[in-house]
Amino acid sequence: MKTLAVISRKGGAGKTTLSVNLAITAHLSGLRTMLADIDPQRSASDALRARAGDGPVLAEINAGKLFSTQVQAKSADFDVIVIDTPASPEAEALQAINCADLCVLVCRPTFLDIASVVRSAEAVRRLGKKGLIVLNQAPPRRNGAEPPAVLKAVEALRFSGMPLAGVGLRARNVFQQSIAHGRSVCEWEPKSPAAEEISRLWTLLAPMLLGQEDIRVRAG
Numbered sequence: 560m561k562t563l564a565v566i567s568r569k570g571g572a573g574k575t576t577l578s579v580n581l582a583i584t585a586h587l588s589g590l591r592t593m594l595a596d597i598d599p600q601r602s603a604s605d606a607l608r609a610r611a612g613d614g615p616v617l618a619e620i621n622a623g624k625l626f627s628t629q630v631q632a633k634s635a636d637f638d639v640i641v642i643d644t645p646a647s648p649e650a651e652a653l654q655a656i657n658c659a660d661l662c663v664l665v666c667r668p669t670f671l672d673i674a675s676v677v678r679s680a681e682a683v684r685r686l687g688k689k690g691l692i693v694l695n696q697a698p699p700r701r702n703g704a705e706p707p708a709v710l711k712a713v714e715a716l717r718f719s720g721m722p723l724a725g726v727g728l729r730a731r732n733v734f735q736q737s738i739a740h741g742r743s744v745c746e747w748e749p750k751s752p753a754a755e756e757i758s759r760l761w762t763l764l765a766p767m768l769l770g771q772e773d774i775r776v777r778a779g
């Protein structure tokens with residue numbers, strides 16, 4: 560069983576949006592998936608409660624329960640836990656990082672987000688964990704050209720010492736619409752660019768999290 564922690568010390572960066580979309584994508588790929596919501600705001604729980612039908616199993620817990628939840632999930636034969644974390648306090652994010660096999664650091668292409676993610680990247684490194692930065696809410700391309708804010712962010716993040724995912728998420732309404740129904744963008748608008756972004760991101764993250772061998776076994 561593997562654990563993915565979604566981290567950003569900046570509020571509103573997109574932790575919950577990413578956690579919910581990735582947990583549902585993992586579930587739909589046939590993995591027994593738990594979404595652990597350790598944010599007292601309970602946004603991920605609100606999203607999953609709005610969902611009709613089957614989906615990831617929800618664990619509404621505080622950070623102090625992460626370790627015992629992992630033990631229980633392992634013995635219940637779960638494959639993946641996705642942890643949605645709060646922006647603060649720092650101790651809670653550190654607990655999630657400690658429990659994680661892979662940390663996804665969510666970052667909007669803004670100066671303050673980047674400064675914050677650099678600090679989180681340091682924490683992930685200090686704790687000896689694998690991590691990856693994912694740009695979220697990037698403005699769309701204009702006439703095929705990448706907006707300056709995105710180019711600047713990519714340049715600045717090169718100095719974070721943590722790899723930047725080759726696939727990011729643009730600011731798109733479908734992320735807001737789908738989560739209100741507890742659905743991933745891939746379920747809500749399967750042919751949308753947002754769905755393609757999430758599918759490509761999961762294709763990138765799954766081998767980092769699970770290892771190729773696990774994926775082959777699950778794929779049968």
Ligand SMILES: Nc1ncnc2c1ncn2[C@@H]1O[C@H](COP(=O)(O)OP(=O)(O)OP(=O)(O)O)[C@@H](O)[C@H]1O
Binds near residue numbers: 695696
């Ligand atoms: N790629 C996106 N495109 C459009 N809207 C987005 C995108 N990602 C997130 N949002 C919106 O931005 C807001 C904040 O997102 P979200 O709640 O996922 O952030 P968060 O990091 O979990 O926030 P918090 O720190 O409060 O937990 C929400 O209204 C969400 O719908």
Ligand SMILES: [Mg+2]
Binds near residue numbers: 574598603643644645
């Ligand atoms: Mg959140």
